[in-house]
Amino acid sequence: MFSCANRFIFVFFTLLPNSGFTQTIVNIGICLHEGDLENFNIDTISGSASKDYLHISAATIMVPDDILDALHSICDKAALENGLTAIIGHTKGKTDNLLKSTSSFLGIPYINTQWIPREFTDIPNSFSVYPDTSMLALAYGAIVKSLSWSTFAIVYENEESLIRLQDVIKLQQYNKDAKRNSVILRKLHEADSRPIFKEIRHLPIYSVLLDCSIERTIEVLQQAKDVKLLDDINTNFFLTSLDAHTLNFTALNSKTNLTTVRLFNPFTSGVQRHTRKYYPNIDPNQISVKTALMHDAMLLLAESLNAIKSTHADGEIVYEPLFCNAPEKYSDKYGLVSALQEATVEGITGQISLPNGKREGFELEIIEIFNREEPIGTWDSNDPEKVVLKRNATQREADIQKRLQNHNFIVTSRLGGPYLYQSKDPEATGNARYYGYSMDLISEIAKEMNITFEFQITKDNAYGNLQQDLIDRRADLAICDFTITPQRREVIDFSLPFMSLGIGILHTTVETAEEANLYGFLGPLSTVVWLYIGLLYLILSFVLVLIARCSTEDWENPHPCEQNPSELENIWDLKNCCWLTLGSITTQGCDLLPKGTCTRIATASWWFFSLIITSSYTANLAAFLTMSKQEATIDSVEELAVQNKIKYGLVQGGSTATFFKNSNNSLYQRMWNTMVNEKPSVFESDNIKGVERVESTKNGLYAYFMESTGIEYEMERRCKLRRIGNLLDSKSYGIGMPMDAEYRHKINNAILKLAEVGKLTELKEKWWKLEREGKPCPVQEPVNTDALALVNVGGVFIVLGAGIALAFFIAILEFLWNCYNISVEEHITFTEALKIELKFACNIFITRKRAKPVISEASSEKSDKEDDAKSHKGILPGLGSFLNVSMLHVDEHSARSPTPKSGSKRRSS
Structure with a gap:
């Protein structure tokens, strides 16, 4: 419907033949809104119609606003002497429907130049030059x-x-x-x-x-x-x-x-030609679609009028009055509708043809x-x-580059090493306020793209606010340890990854003081078993003494040269029996062996017992000592999950938390539920606090899930930290940017170039290893964790030392007792005897000793010279004991009356 300012303007074109024959009057009604009069030029038809027989004149009539009044005005003009030949309208809505219905009843074409919704019914004499x-x-x-x-x-x-x-x-x-x-x-x-x-x-x-x-x-x-x-x-x-x-x-x-x-x-x-000819006062850039379509509609109508004129060259074309209240519809008398359907013109808006009344070709x-x-x-x-x-x-990239060069990029980031640090210079301004990996990376990218940028720190230094800065258009780029995740990609875009990583487990090296179990070698057997073995050792030694004394085969001739000895000797006293049983159970053997059947059976039984006990002890000893060396360490995420002694956590609200929360892996889901329900909370607000918690928790009772790049960085500076197991996933860091950012392709190209020339590797090496405070962590040599320490086997050394000390104590007692016997037998003082024996004992190169010492000094010196001469003849095959053991010269008297050997028993033959 028209507004109160809308008007109908009817322009009548009178077409007169120059030859002077009967005039052909053609009236064209043009329906426009108020103010649209300047959007058309009636010379378009006169300039396009045949000059041979057409003469054009025009008249303008204003039509009331009311739609019924408009209908009466149209019907009044159609009822004039020459009626209406066609209607051109720039209307829509109810007015457009009115014109279509009226023109259809009157049998004249109606050409619309305005956009209209899709029609559900086709009116044959209705045309639209506006795109369908x-x-x-x-x-x-x-x-x-x-x-x-x-x-x-x-x-x-x-x-x-x-x-x-x-x-x-x-x-x-x-x-x-x-x-x-x-x-x-x-x-x-x-x-x-x-x-x-x-x-x-x-x-x-x-x-x-x-x-x-x-x-x-x-x-x-x-x-x-x-x-x-x-x-x-x-x-x-x-x-x-x-x-x-x-x-x-x-x-x-x-x-x-x-x-x-x-x-x-x-x-x-x-377009320039049409504009200069018909619209000289309008800049071609200001030609509206309304004007252009009105112009093209008049061109199309002029072409159609030329077509019907040529088909009726010998006949007269006379348009008669048309009445809206006629009893029947009018027909298209001269075929103007068909001519419009067949006409094609090249107008301002391109080639126009309306075969079906609609413009489909544009x-x-x-x-x-x-x-x-x-x-x-x-x-x-x-x-x-x-x-x-x-x-x-190339042209697209040039256009984008031109726009980017005129724009100062706002880069949002967060403080946190090694990506970004705050400058210690209080007077620093602009980008000089910050330094770190992120600053170096964006500087290299800016060089490649030939752009400028300005750094700003996101609110609360939080990862979530980086994303919000891009969404709220407070920043053009976000760069730091910003993980590419599906959730973030739903709301922002990312560049190609500039660093690959995964989730690792940060833990500390537990330095546990090993328990000083010097007597750990006794562990394979219980105390009761040791007591039974010791008791059985003593009992069997006494039993062997009794059995040996009962066995006739263990009574031997002390002098094999005598065929009929007067006495027999039995060497199996308590001392030798104890030595035999001890040598057997220690698997060292003994130079004294029984000869009797009963004693051999008893000894064999003890040997079998010793074999089983010794083998069992040896088999368990290595495992027992090694077990005390092992620590309760965690080496994988599976081991961490199944225990409940070491707590584990992560940064709250980060991509690592999202990974566990949304994971389909049952193990990770169980670990997430455990972390959520832990009291006190195992979550931290940032990674720095998480690392400090790992270090400060005693006995390594806290582990922290963290991205591997951060773990590498901390391990380079905190030498007690270590990474547990393999990476849990694979992810990447990227540069965040708003969705559909047109400079994303340029950013990607810059990252690829930096990767190709090795700049990304160089930057990581710089900020992870070279830029540090203090000395780097020492390279630890591989440690054989299976080796036993002194605290594991120290008791063996104590036993050895105790045995040697006991042997020295007994030797000293025997030495002093021997000196006492000498002093009694030789009627000298104990001091003199001690001096003589001690002097001899200290000369370790003498291996022979007199049965009785020479008391006189001369005799003593002579004896010494004789002994020295003998010792210089050669080195004896063994070292003599410095106890009272001597190589005695056996004379005939001693041969006839041999002295019994120590520890042996004799009986009359």
Whole structure:
């Protein structure tokens, strides 16, 4: 329906033949809104119709606003002498339907130049030079798809917008579980739409499709700028209005990429020619679609009039009055409707033909507002699924690079070594306030991209706020130990990884003091068993004495040379029996062996017992001593999970926590539930506190899940730390950026170049190993953990020392007793005897000793010389004991009356 300012203007064109024959009067009604009079030039028809027989004149009649009054005005003009030949209208809604119905009844063609919704019924004499609604919807859908927007917002003015954008809306891929979906729709408010754009600004959406009237476009964009939506280089606006290219966007002073479409290129020679001829006072860049379509409609009508004139060259064309209250519909008397269906003209908006009353053949150019001369792509209705890009990759990169160079990138980060440190210089400003791996990395990338940047620290130094900075458009890039996760990729974009890593377990080396179990060698056998063995040893020694004395075979001839000895000797006294049993159980053997059957059976039984006991002891000794050496260490995540002594935790709210929380692995789920339910909490606010907790917890009773790069960094500086087991997963660090950021490709190229030249490796080596405080941790040599320490076998040394000490004590007692006997036998003092024996005992090279010492000094000196002479003849095969053991010269008297051997028994033969 028309507003109160709408008007109908009827322009009558009188076509007179120059030959002077009967005049042919042609009346064309043109229906326009108020203010549209300047959008057409009636000379278009006169300039395009045949000059041989047409003469044109015009008349303008204003029509009332009321639709019924408008109907009466049309019917009144149609009822004049020459009636109406055709109607051209730039209308829609009820007025458009009125004109269609009226022209259909009167049998004249109606040509509309305004966008109209899709019709459900076809009116044969109705034509539209405006692009067909369904084809235009296909065009918008294909163009938006070609822009590769992963998510975007549709901001529309009214319900008609949804008809135009139906194919765009079909691009929606809705997922109720997703944090974001492909498309959101918001309707513009009548007065202030700032709340809508403010909402979009706080969503992870960086592309907006705006469908509104050309009159509101600048106003709406200004409202978007007021909420800083147009100040972001990452934001993209697509304007669906075909007249958007005629607007002046300079006042917006926007960094946003504004893209639109146009029906014709005002810079082509054809458009320039039409403009100079018919619209000399209008800049070709300001020619609206309304004017262009009105111009093309008149061209099409002129061509059709020429066609019917040529078909009726010999006959007279006379248009008669038409009455709206006629009893029957009028017919198309001269075939003007058919002529319009067959006509084809080349107008401002391209080639026009309306065979079915609708314009289906047209082409749209995709342009950027700040570079309107060269379109970035075209869409053709003959291939509606395809968008042809006009710029090659080099040109696109050059355009993007030009925009990036004019933009100062805001880089958000967080403090934490080795990625970023606060400068100690209080007067430092700008980027000089910070240093670290992140600063060096972005500096290298900035050199590759030829851009400038400014660092800022995110709120609360929290990882979650890095992501929010990008979503809220407070930053263009986020760089630090920022892990690429599926959850984050739903709301922001990431560059290619600049570092690969995984989750590891940080623990400390437990320095446990080994328990001093000097008598650990006694462990394989219990105390009761040791007591039984000792008791059995003594009992068997006494039993062997008794058995040996009863055995006749163990009584031997002490002098084998005598055939009939008067006495027999038995060597198995208690001392020798104890020596035999002791040598057997220690597997060392004995030089004294029994000869009797009974004693051998008893000895063999003891040997078998000794074999079993000794073998069992030896088999258990190694395992027992090694067991005391082993520590209760954790070497894998499985071992950590099954025990409950060592607590384990991680940083709260980070990607590591997300990994455990969302993992499908039952082991990790169980560990996550354990961590959640631990009291006190095992979670930490950042990794620094987690590392300090690992170090400060006594006996290594706390382990910390952390990314492997952080573990490597801490292990280089805290020498007691270690990593447990293998990595739990594989992930990467990337540079965060807003969704659909057009500089993502440039960032990726820069990272690839830095990786190829080894710069990424160099930076990691610098900040992980070279840039440190203090000396690096010493390289630890491999330690044989199976080796036994002194504390494990020290008791054996004590037993040995005790045995030697006991032997020395007994030897001293025997030595003193021998000196006492000598002093009694030789009638000398004990001191003299001790002096003589001690002097002899200290001369270790003498191996022979007199049975009785020589008391006189001369005799003593002579004896010494004789002994020295004998010792110089050669070294005896064995060392003589310094006890009272001597090589006695046996004379005849001693041979006849031999002295019994020590410990032996004799009996009369």
